Amino acid sequence: MAAVSFPSLSSSSAASSFLHRNGAATTATKLVLRHHKPLYLLTRIPIRSMSTPVTTLTQDDLKKLAAEKAVDSVKSGMVLGLGTGSTAAFVVSRIGELLSSGKLSNIVGIPTSKRTAEQAASLGIPLSGLDDHPRLNLAIDGADEVDPALNLVKGRGGALLREKMVEAASEKFIVVVDETKLVEGLGGSGLAMPVEVVQFCWKYNLGRLQDMFKESGCEAKLRLAADEKPYVTDNVNFIIDLYFKTPIKDAEAAGREISALEGVVEHGLFLGMASEVIIAGKSGVSVKSK
Structure with missing residues (x-):
């Protein structure tokens, strides 16, 4: 090269x-x-x-x-x-x-x-x-x-x-x-990896995201605004933040699995x-x- x-x-x-x-x-x-x-x-x-x-x-x-x-x-x-x-x-x-x-x-x-x-x-x-x-x-x-x-x-x-x-x-x-x-690996900071979801039945998707990464000890939380109400994006959606205890092993696979969930609008993995x-x-x- x-x-x-x-x-x-x-x-x-x-x-x-x-x-x-x-x-x-x-x-x-x-x-x-x-x-x-x-x-x-x-x-x-x-x-x-x-x-x-x-x-x-x-x-x-x-x-x-x-x-x-x-x-x-x-x-x-x-x-x-x-x-x-x-x-x-x-x-x-x-x-x-x-x-x-x-x-x-x-x-x-x-x-x-x-x-x-x-x-x-x-x-x-x-x-x-x-x-x-x-x-x-x-x-x-x-x-x-x-x-x-x-x-x-x-x-x-x-x-x-x-x-x-x-x-x-x-x-x-x-x-x-x-x-x-x-x-060294995405999610390695221990801070939020965001997933934007529609407001409709957001708890349902929070649970599915939690289950998806339970083996890695990931915790899913609804993002809140300063007034303790759900944070609303410019597109009038909610954000579920995923907190990983260890880096994501396969970010490509994780991105595909997250995107496949109905009600997920986009995730914060920007790959390639x-x-x-x-x-x-x-x-x-x-x-x-x-």
């Missing part, structure tokens, strides 16, 4: 100015990691402090750098999938800045949630939907878990159905995360969808690609 070169952060004017403000410099090295098959490429850009300790770079600072690196892939005239969540919000904000400055033009955004649509509209990003743009050039979004094969768990923010629809329609899907989201993952951590920003 031929090596793929990724631009270092020092080539990004936004990243360079950020590092200059924080008294930091970048060095880029290219590493090739083998995770069974296929071969994955990792470009790591560690951040070395010159005059200011690296600890002054907060997690939000690093997420912003990673988001801006992802936006380097955005070109004028693109139809873009706009993700949901704290990291994706930095992406949307950066795209708005570039449109406002004239560095980008003729962008059309396809939002994955109502809150993303509101943010994008406030920044002057033209919006549309899959009905008018069934094929997207690029989608950028966050993730809740990323395994070594770039499979994902998404949807803890409640937007999994629209996220999967938009990202599946994209020619390229870039994921932006912080290093705490990296796991990510083209590239940009990872922000205290040691810098890295890019991992298939």
Whole structure:
């Protein structure tokens, strides 16, 4: 497999100015990691402090750098999938800045949630939907878990159905995360793996999901909102969160079994969808690609 070169952060004017403000410099090295098959490429850009300790770079600072690196892939005239969540919000904000400055033009955004649509509209990003743009050039979004094969768990923010629809329609899907989201196996964080279900007889499906994974000690819970009432998605559905004590042994099989249940709308296993993952951590920003 031929090596793929990724631009270092020092080539990004936004990243360079950020590092200059924080008294930091970048060095880029290219590493090739083998995770069974296929071969994955990792470009790591560690951040070395010159005059200011690296600890002054907060997690939000690093997420912003990673988001801006992802936006380097955005070109004028693109139809873009706009993700949901704290990291994706930095992406949307950066795209708005570039449109406002004239560095980008003729962008059309396809939002994955109502809150993303509101943010994008406030920044002057033209919006549309899959009905008018069934094929997207690029989608950028966050993730809740990323395994070594770039499979994902998404949807803890409640937007999994629209996220999967938009990202599946994209020619390229870039994921932006912080290093705490990296796991050896999906479900390995012990946090929620969401399943969106219709409201009708949701307890029935909660029980079926509980039984499906009982041998792995999985616990199924209805997601509640802040008022202790059931959380309702943008599509007026409920979410059942699955909590695994150990990583899911076969995510492909698990996804098929969950999808086969009547009343299940979508699940949060995003398998084989990510083209590239940009990872922000205290040691810098890295890019991992298939």
